[in-house]
Amino acid sequence: MAHIPVLVVLVPLLTALVLPAINQLLPRITQAFFKSALLANVVLAVLAMRHVVTEGPWHYWLGNWEPPYGIEFVLDAMSATLVLVAAGMAFVVALYARPFFNLDEAGMETRTLFYVLFTLMTSGVIGVAIAGDIFTLYVFIEIASISSYGVVAMGGGRAAFAAYRYLILGTVAATFYLIGIGLIFAMTGTLNMAQLSEMLPPLMRSPAIIAGMCFIILGLGTKTAMVPLHSWLPDAHTYGPTPAIAFLATALLKAFSYAIYRFMYQIFGGHAQPVTALALQVLGGLAAAGILYGSVMAIAQKDFRRMLAYSTIAQISYIPLGIAIGTPAAIAGAALQVISHSMTKGCLFMVKGGMHLKLHTTQIDDLGGMSRSMPISSFALTVSALSMIGLPPTSGFFVKWQLLRGASAAGLNWMMIVLVLSGLLNAVYFFRILENVFIRKPNQEAHADEGPHGAVLGIKPELPLPMLAAMLILTFGILAVGVGSGWLTEHVFSLIDLAGGGV
Amino acid sequence: MSVAIFFSYVIFWLIALLYVSGFFGMMEHNHLVKKLMAMNLMQTAVILFFLLLGQKIGGITPIAVPGITDIDAYANPLPQALMLTAIVVNLSTTGIALTFLIVIKKFWNTLDESEIMRRMDK
Incomplete structure (x- = not known):
């Protein structure tokens, strides 16, 4: 129990290390081992969350070395949320991955490698969430990023090129981040976040610290695909293998937005420092631009995959927007968006992957008749589309509601306009999908084929059961988080400590 | 005076030059291998920058010598320890990038970025 903060990182990390050996020696239990390890990790994440809610933030000293000398892991309400989201998404995607790859015609010989990189990515994301010093954060950012380059490249030749561009930009972002750390280290001589937050306030006017902050925001902003640093994202998300992207677009991007939050509030002092407040304003402006740009570009796309990629750029910007507003309601909205958007x-x-397997197309115009051939997927699609648009009772509505409350409390009327406008733009492109799925007649050429899987209880499932289970877990999760968002805000997000930097 | 300050930081200017040349090399070149080389230049510049932070004039190896208790006599070992990790990260990014280049070369039969971009759009 006392070692949960380190176990949530170590369980996926060690799983990734022993998985190739198990695959060689006992190939039959590889999948069971992989899934049970990720399930165990979900349990650990839930226990960590319970500890944070009942007993407050958890500081863990690795090897019992005191913070300035040793490595510190910190679990607070925000990081426990991200840990839970990452562990949960990893498990759900693990359910989905195997049947998907079995049916995928592209067929990969290197599936074990996928599972290895995937678990590594999970441990990287969880590490980002709990790292208590800025260099450990860098190491975990790179663990997560490098394995994500690998999984994106598994989608074939186009994906390899997309992954290469992602790698180049991601590495440049990492060097930006390292320079930022270097400047801060040169000024303060420490890397521990808690110590930095005490030492930085008198230094906030020094050019080295301001330059360091700019470099760090640039680096993390590139990794989290903030406009105008998003150019790697659409290709990577279009060509990468679906299970990889279902994790990459959700938990991985959140990890970098979370790192921005960590820097702005727990290191640079948030709105209490004039320099940081200015940086937060710029961040808010960029986030608003990202929301509008992503939504408009999503409307222009004909391919469902690309549309989702641009919609990710828009939706991910809600988190920096909430961070920039900085009222408790807005921060709660950003935290809720971490769960909801994931x-x-x-x-x-996942629905996109199902379309690809069953209808052999992801072009929006060819989706006619999907509601008949894939009823369960269409149901999942509808619920998540409603959540994207932000209609109650889905979780997306409560994210927007919290952000609107935050923006109005902070007197930022233009942000309220952006939020409402983004809901309308989302409605434009998602209702177009729903129209095609439910109302349009099927095209002649595009016909659904019968799956190779057997009937269960006389009903032939449209996709293998684990894939449907994964989708339905998420669908009901969206509804449950929407209904339970009041409880979450009251009991979990109210514990988020902005270190005096809130509005 | 300002000239003196400029020259006392000249090593930092050289590192900045290395970094910026890597950055522009990456933007300028169309060839993917050259991009990778420029990226490595940037990473090396950052490593040098960190190593300079631990540098002290006349500082000795940071292993305690009996009789010398003055902190300023020893070089700061922390940046060097950090850069060991960063070197490992650089190595793995370079390795994985080279793997991608092999896949790209096999699939597209070229390593020219604008050529591949043109064919991707088709």
Whole structure:
């Protein structure tokens, strides 16, 4: 029990290390081992969350070395949320991955490698969430990023090129981040976040610290695909293999937005510092631009995959927007978006994978008649589309509601306009999908084929059961989080400590 | 005076030059291998920058020598320890990038970025 903060990182990390050996020695239990390890990790994440809610933030010293000398892991309400989201998404995607790859015609010889990189990515994301010093954060960011380059490249030749561009930009972002760390280290001589937050306030006017902050925001902003640093995202998300993207677009991107939050509030002092407040304003402006740009570009797309990629750019910007507003309601909205968008976009990418397997197309115009051939997927698609648009009782509505409350409390009327406008734009492109799925007649050429899987209880499932189970877990999760968002806000997000930097 | 300050930081300017040349090399070149090389230049510049932070004039190896208790006599070992990790990260990014280049070369039969971009759009 006392070692949960380190176990949530170690369980996926060690799983990734022993998985190739198990695959060689006992190939039959590889899948069972992989899934049970990720399930155990979900249990650990839930226990960690319970500890944070009942007993407050959890500081863990690795090897019992005191913080300035040793490595510190910190679990607070925000990081426990991200840990839970990452562990949960990893498990759901693990359910989905195997039947998907079995049916996928592209067929990969290197599936074990996928599972290895996938678990590594999970441990990287969880590590980002709990890292208590900025260099450990860098190491975990790179663990997550490098394995994500690998899984994106598994989608074939186009994906390899997309992954290469992603790698180049991601590495440049990492060097930006390292320079930022270097400047801060040169000024303060420490890397521990808690110590930095005490030492930085008198230094906030020094050019080195301001330059360091700019470099760090640039680096993390590139990794989290903030406009105008998003150019790697659409190709990577279009060509990468679906299970990988269902995790990459959800938990991985959140990890970098979370790192921005961590820097702005727990290191640079949030709105209490004039320099940081200015940086937060710029961040808010960029986030608003990202929301509008992503939504408009999503409307222009004919391919469902690309549409989802641009919609990710828009939706991910809600988190920096909430961070920039900085009222408790807005921060709660950003935290809720971490949960809500992970489930919603994860579910949409899974539906996309199902379309790809069953209808052999992801072009929006060819989706006619999908509601008849794939009723369960269409149901999942509808619920997640409603959540994207932001209609109650889905979780997306409560994200927008919290952000609107935050923006109005902070007197930022233009942000309220952006939020409402983004809901309308989302409605434009998602209702177009729903129209095609439910109302349009099927095209002659595009016909659904019968799956190779057997009937269960006389009913032939449209997709293998684990895939449907994964989608339905997320679908009901969206509804449950929507209904339970009041409880979450009251009991979990109210514990988020902005270290005096809130509005 | 300002000239003196400029020259006391000249090593940092050289590192900045290395970094920026890597950055522009990456933007300028169409060839994917050249992009990778420029990326490595940037990473090396960052490593040098960190190593300079731990540098002290006349500082010795940071292993305690009996009789020398002055902190300023020893070089700061922390940046060097950090850069060991960063070197490992650089190595793995370079390795994985080279793997991608092999896949790209096999699939597209070229390593020219604008050529591949043109064919991707088709």
